[in-house]
Amino acid sequence: MSFGVAACGSSDDDNAGGGSSTSSSGSSSGATNLTIYSSLPLQGDSRPQSMSVNDGEQLALEKAGNKAGKFTITFKKLDDATAAAGKWEPGATSSDARKAAQDKSTIAYIGEFNSGATAISLPILNEAGILQVSPSNTAVGLTRSQGADKGEPDKYYPTGKRTFGRVVPADHIQAAAQVTYQKDNGCSKLYILNDKEVYGKGLADQVVPIAKAQGLTVLGNDGIDPKAANYRALAQSIKSKGADCIFFGGITQNNAVQLWKDLNATMPSAKLFGPDGVAESPFTTKIGSKAEKQTYITNPTLDPKLYPAAGQDFFKDYKAKYGTDPEAYAIYGYEAMSVVLEAIKNAGDKGNDRQAVIDAFYKIKNRESVLGTYSIDQNGDTTLSDYGGDTVKNGKLVFNKVIKAKTS
Incomplete structure (x- = not known):
C-alpha cells in the first residue's frame, strides 16, 4: 500500500533505541520530521472497516499537506490483527505499541479500533509518554471510573498521567x-x-x-x-x-x-x-x-446531511478519492488524525515534544470539526453525545x- 508520505523512512524504526520508549520527549532536539502511527485490525472481518478508517486518516493528513505547523508528518499503518485470530490479537497489539514507543520520531498513535486492544497498548504508550487517540474505542473504563471495573481507568496509566483520548462518545x-x-x-x-x-x-x-x-x-x-x-x-x-x-x-x-x-x-x-x-x-x-x-x-455516525458543511464535504471527498462510500467509522478516523494534527500545531515550537502535544490535546475547546463542535474534557473524552x-x-x-x- 502506498502511504504517500514524506520524510522518515523505515530505517527510523530499525535504528530506534529501546531507551526512547520511556522518554517523554517526542524526538531529538530540533527535529521537524515526526511520525504518527495507526494501529487497526487489517485482517478478518475487521478489514473493510479498518481500511476505511485508515483512508479517512490519510485523507485528513493529505488535506493538511502532510504537515502540522512547521512539522512534516509521516504516517505509518500497523496491523493489530492476525490471520489466525481473524481479528485483533493481544500479541500483535502489544507489538504495534512497542514499535511506536521505540521509534524516536513518534509523536502520536491513532488506535486501537477495539477497546480490548487499547487496554493492552495504552499502558505501553503511556510509559513512553505518547499521545494516543482512538477513532472508535467506547469502553467507559479507559477514561472514567464511573460504571467501570475495579482499577479502571488508573491501571491503564502506569505513569499516573493521562495520555489517551477519543473522538467518539463513550459507552x-x-x-x-x-x-x-x-x-x-x-x-x-x-x-x-x-x-x-x-x-x-x-x-x-x-x-x-x-x-x-x-x-x-x-x-x-x-x-x-x-x-x-x-x-x-x-x-x-x-x-x-x-x-x-x-x-x-x-x-x-x-x-x-x-x-x-x-x-x-x-x-x-x-x-x-x-x-x-x-x-x-x-x-x-x-x-x-x-x-x-x-x-x-x-x-455514532449520523446521516451525512446532519453534519456541518465540513462533514458533508468529507463524505463527498472520500467517495471522490476512493470510489466508494465510507464505512461507519471512517469519519472518526478523519477526525482522529485532524485533532492530532491540531494538537501538534497548537504546541507551536514544541510540536515535537510528546508531553507538549499531550497537553495541547487536552486543552482543545470548541473545536469546529467534521463531526460538529466539541471539546476534549478532563478525561480525554469528547463532549459530543448524539x-x-x-x-x-x-x-x-x-x-x-x-x-x-x-x-x-
Whole structure:
C-alpha cells in the first residue's frame, strides 16, 4: 500500500533505541520530521472497516499537506490483527505499541479500533509518554471510573498521567442511546448477551441498570462462546423466558452473524439490537434479509446531511478519492488524525515534544470539526453525545433517527 508520505523512512524504526520508549520527549532536539502511527485490525472481518478508517486518516493528513505547523508528518499503518485470530490479537497489539514507543520520531498513535486492544497498548504508550487517540474505542473504563471495573481507568496509566483520548462518545452514552432506541421500538422484556470482551461486556453491563431504571424487565445478561458452532439452544432458552427484545454487546468478529441467524430462526418476531461493534458491512451483508427486518443498531455516525458543511464535504471527498462510500467509522478516523494534527500545531515550537502535544490535546475547546463542535474534557473524552439509530436494508446500514442520550 502506498502511504504517500514524506520524510522518515523505515530505517527510523530499525535504528530506534529501546531507551526512547520511556522518554517523554517526542524526538531529538530540533527535529521537524515526526511520525504518527495507526494501529487497526487489517485482517478478518475487521478489514473493510479498518481500511476505511485508515483512508479517512490519510485523507485528513493529505488535506493538511502532510504537515502540522512547521512539522512534516509521516504516517505509518500497523496491523493489530492476525490471520489466525481473524481479528485483533493481544500479541500483535502489544507489538504495534512497542514499535511506536521505540521509534524516536513518534509523536502520536491513532488506535486501537477495539477497546480490548487499547487496554493492552495504552499502558505501553503511556510509559513512553505518547499521545494516543482512538477513532472508535467506547469502553467507559479507559477514561472514567464511573460504571467501570475495579482499577479502571488508573491501571491503564502506569505513569499516573493521562495520555489517551477519543473522538467518539463513550459507552455510558451508547448504553443510554440503546435503551432509548429499545423503548422507542416497544421493548418490554429485554435479554442481554455479550462477547466477554472489554468492549462488549462493558457495554452490556452499562445497559442493564439503565434499562431497569427506565422500566424494562432485564431477563439476563450472559456471555456467549464466540467459537460456538451455533446458538440454537441459547435462542430457544431466551425464547422460553418470554423476551421480546435481545441486545448483543459485542463485535462482528465474535460470531455475531451466526448469533443473529439463530435468533432469527428461533424468534422471528423479536427485535434484535446491536451496538456500533456490528455497524459494518461484514455484519450487515451477511445476516440475511429475514434478520434484517428485526435488526436495530446504535452507531455514532449520523446521516451525512446532519453534519456541518465540513462533514458533508468529507463524505463527498472520500467517495471522490476512493470510489466508494465510507464505512461507519471512517469519519472518526478523519477526525482522529485532524485533532492530532491540531494538537501538534497548537504546541507551536514544541510540536515535537510528546508531553507538549499531550497537553495541547487536552486543552482543545470548541473545536469546529467534521463531526460538529466539541471539546476534549478532563478525561480525554469528547463532549459530543448524539448517537444514530440505524436499521438494515439490502445489506446496508440505513440511518433512522438521531438519539439524544440522557446520561449523568
